[in-house]
Amino acid sequence: MNGTTELLRVDGLSIVPMARRDMLLVNDVSFTLAAGRTTCIVGESGSGKSLTALALMGLLPPALQRLTGRVMFHGNDLTAYSSTQMQDVRGKRIGMIFQEPMTSLNPVLNVSYQIGESLTVHLGLTGKALQTRVAALLEQVGIAAERAGSYPDELSGGQRQRVMIAMSIACEPAMLIADEPTTALDVTVQAQILALLAELKSRMNMGMLFITHDFGVVADIADDVAVMFRGQIVEMGAVDKVLGSPQHPYTRALLDCVPDVEGKKPLKPIDYAWLNEVAA
Amino acid sequence: MSECILSARGLSKTYRQRSGRFGFGANVIKALDNVSIDLKQGATLGIVGESGSGKSTLARCLLQLLPLDAGEVQFEGRNLALLSGAQLRIARRHLQMVFQDPFASLNPRMKVAEIVGEGLVIHGLGDADERREKIKRMLQRVGLSVEDMDKFPHQFSGGQRQRIGIARALVLEPKVVVCDEPVSALDVSIQAQILLLLKELQQEMGLSYLFISHDLRVVRHIADEVAVMHCGRVVEQGTVEAIYAHPHVEYTQNLLNAIPGRHRLAGATV
Numbered sequence: 001m002n003g004t005t006e007l008l009r010v011d012g013l014s015i016v017p018m019a020r021r022d023m024l025l026v027n028d029v030s031f032t033l034a035a036g037r038t039t040c041i042v043g044e045s046g047s048g049k050s051l052t053a054l055a056l057m058g059l060l061p062p063a064l065q066r067l068t069g070r071v072m073f074h075g076n077d078l079t080a081y082s083s084t085q086m087q088d089v090r091g092k093r094i095g096m097i098f099q100e101p102m103t104s105l106n107p108v109l110n111v112s113y114q115i116g117e118s119l120t121v122h123l124g125l126t127g128k129a130l131q132t133r134v135a136a137l138l139e140q141v142g143i144a145a146e147r148a149g150s151y152p153d154e155l156s157g158g159q160r161q162r163v164m165i166a167m168s169i170a171c172e173p174a175m176l177i178a179d180e181p182t183t184a185l186d187v188t189v190q191a192q193i194l195a196l197l198a199e200l201k202s203r204m205n206m207g208m209l210f211i212t213h214d215f216g217v218v219a220d221i222a223d224d225v226a227v228m229f230r231g232q233i234v235e236m237g238a239v240d241k242v243l244g245s246p247q248h249p250y251t252r253a254l255l256d257c258v259p260d261v262e263g264k265k266p267l268k269p270i271d272y273a274w275l276n277e278v279a280a
Numbered sequence: 281m282s283e284c285i286l287s288a289r290g291l292s293k294t295y296r297q298r299s300g301r302f303g304f305g306a307n308v309i310k311a312l313d314n315v316s317i318d319l320k321q322g323a324t325l326g327i328v329g330e331s332g333s334g335k336s337t338l339a340r341c342l343l344q345l346l347p348l349d350a351g352e353v354q355f356e357g358r359n360l361a362l363l364s365g366a367q368l369r370i371a372r373r374h375l376q377m378v379f380q381d382p383f384a385s386l387n388p389r390m391k392v393a394e395i396v397g398e399g400l401v402i403h404g405l406g407d408a409d410e411r412r413e414k415i416k417r418m419l420q421r422v423g424l425s426v427e428d429m430d431k432f433p434h435q436f437s438g439g440q441r442q443r444i445g446i447a448r449a450l451v452l453e454p455k456v457v458v459c460d461e462p463v464s465a466l467d468v469s470i471q472a473q474i475l476l477l478l479k480e481l482q483q484e485m486g487l488s489y490l491f492i493s494h495d496l497r498v499v500r501h502i503a504d505e506v507a508v509m510h511c512g513r514v515v516e517q518g519t520v521e522a523i524y525a526h527p528h529v530e531y532t533q534n535l536l537n538a539i540p541g542r543h544r545l546a547g548a549t550v
Contacts, residue, residue, distance in 0.1 A: 044467050045438070157331070186330045186494045191538035213467045216497070219541030243544060257472035259497040261524065261539050267501055269473040 004034035007175055007207040008056070013069030015051050015060065015231075021067065026051050027231040029069070035174065038201060038208040040218045040239070042254065043228035049211045052228070053177050056209075057094065058086045074174070092122040095168030095206075097161070099180040105152040105160055111138075112148035115166050122171050137166040141196060158189035162196070169200060175207045176200075182217065194221050215258045219243060227251045249278045284354075285488045286319040286342065286375075286456050291351035293334075293341055293512075311337040313512040315351070319456065324482070324489040326503030326520070328496055328535065334512040335492045339458045342490065343375050344368060355456070373403045376449035380461035382441035386433040392419070392444055393429035399452045418451040419444075422477060439470035443477070450481060458490045463498060475502055496535055500524060508532045
């Protein structure tokens with residue numbers, strides 16, 4: 001990653017429930033993200049990948065707590081920020097996209113209002129200038145400007161995710177966090193959304209942190225990949241290296257359960273008992 | 281060539297959607313347009329297509345859960361539409377379904393034993409002890425334990441719930457199981473487990489599957505034949521090997537090209 005601007009550095013991040021401070025949900029996680037690059041965090045449900053993303057934004061649920069670790073963004077430690085300071089980071093300098101395009105939009109507000117909201121809050125845009133900017137954003141994500149007055153229920157799942165993307169990039173953030181943004185979508189729509197995200201990332205030179213459980217998606221979008229298992233990063237590196245010669249047994253196991261389209265490779269579910277032995 | 285257990289000829293189904301001012305107008309949507317398919321005894325027929333292509337409507341029409349506008353469905357040589365209510369109930373024991381959403385398809389107020397055993401009660405199969413024994417064996421077979429019988433659905437993970445859904449369908453010893461996107465809500469690692477379980481059960485119980493999915497990677501591993509649906513029509517049909525190697529229709533090619541990591545993952549894994 002030499003020669004590129006380091007955007008984010010996560011150092012020794014650990015997360016525990018308030019009630020059980022010995023139960024490490026995220027255990028000593030460290031990674032970096034550079035401008036114009038995509039880092040994927042891949043792992044199963046419960047591996048701690050979404051918690052890691054939430055912790056970066058200071059959005060951990062109240063029952064959980066960051067035990068240790070720093071989140072350096074542009075050289076500043078976000079964990080030392082007050083909640084007012086964080087509001088200025090969220091949505092403005094770091095954009096977010098979530099998994100469920102059905103539930104993350106407000107059903108009673110039209111698309112143009114929802115996209116415009118962060119522009120008004122963060123950049124003070126109103127009136128004509130706001131309308132023009134919203135129309136431009138819709139066009140960027142591939143939605144006709146006439147749909148600005150549409151409500152979420154009038155849009156398909158893929159279009160809603162495009163609206164979410166328009167909202168997240170509205171303030172031209174330096175970094176984008178995408179938490180399983182295509183999991184609820186059809187494969188064809190998924191391919192379109194992945195292509196759109198990759199294009200926006202390059203054009204705007206954003207750093208993208210992309211969370212997924214599917215190594216197929218990793219292969220399509222990642223520059224670097226971090227494999228998470230039971231709260232820890234067990235393997236990390238450039239995507240070609242990790243896919244080409246996976247070192248950790250868990251990475252190999254996770255790759256083995258992705259069905260290959262040629263149908264040559266037998267499906268192999270993860271043998272957790274065996275993994276426990278290897279880990280021990 | 282084995283014989284057909286379920287075959288459909290010329291199925292058509294339209295939905296009317298209100299439109300225009302005050303909903304006085306109506307759009308007619310052709311959900312199924314002259315669809316014919318054959319499911320062979322002991323085999324798996326994959327139905328693939330995008331959202332809105334008519335896959336799930338087809339599943340519901342095949343099981344007579346939705347009335348057809350035209351066409352007929354034959355199960356073991358008998359036209360399902362001509363069966364009386366009582367006869368249809370008997371036939372339904374052999375036509376079971378596994379649903380997509382493991383969270384929405386299980387009644388949260390029922391214990392696992394009740395969920396899995398409900399079909400046995402409805403079809404009057406065995407007395408209470410025999411039923412309990414059957415439920416127990418089925419749960420163990422799908423990888424759950426006896427203790428799970430008295431738990432509620434919310435105490436299980438997504439993958440475990442899908443196992444409960446499979447147990448519920450298979451405890452009746454059906455002949456045909458319609459699986460409507462049974463793994464698309466699951467993590468890839470859990471997906472592999474459920475797919476292998478479905479395959480094993482098919483062999484053991486001689487089941488025939490109609491397997492609906494938008495994910496061609498999954499279908500490649502479970503199906504013998506595939507029907508590709510687009511806008512309510514079957515646009516291409518054939519063996520898995522033939523369709524994946526030489527798709528004739530552009531729509532099928534697009535579906536294949538959309539598979540994530542297709543090029544980079546091929547040969548990359550050990």
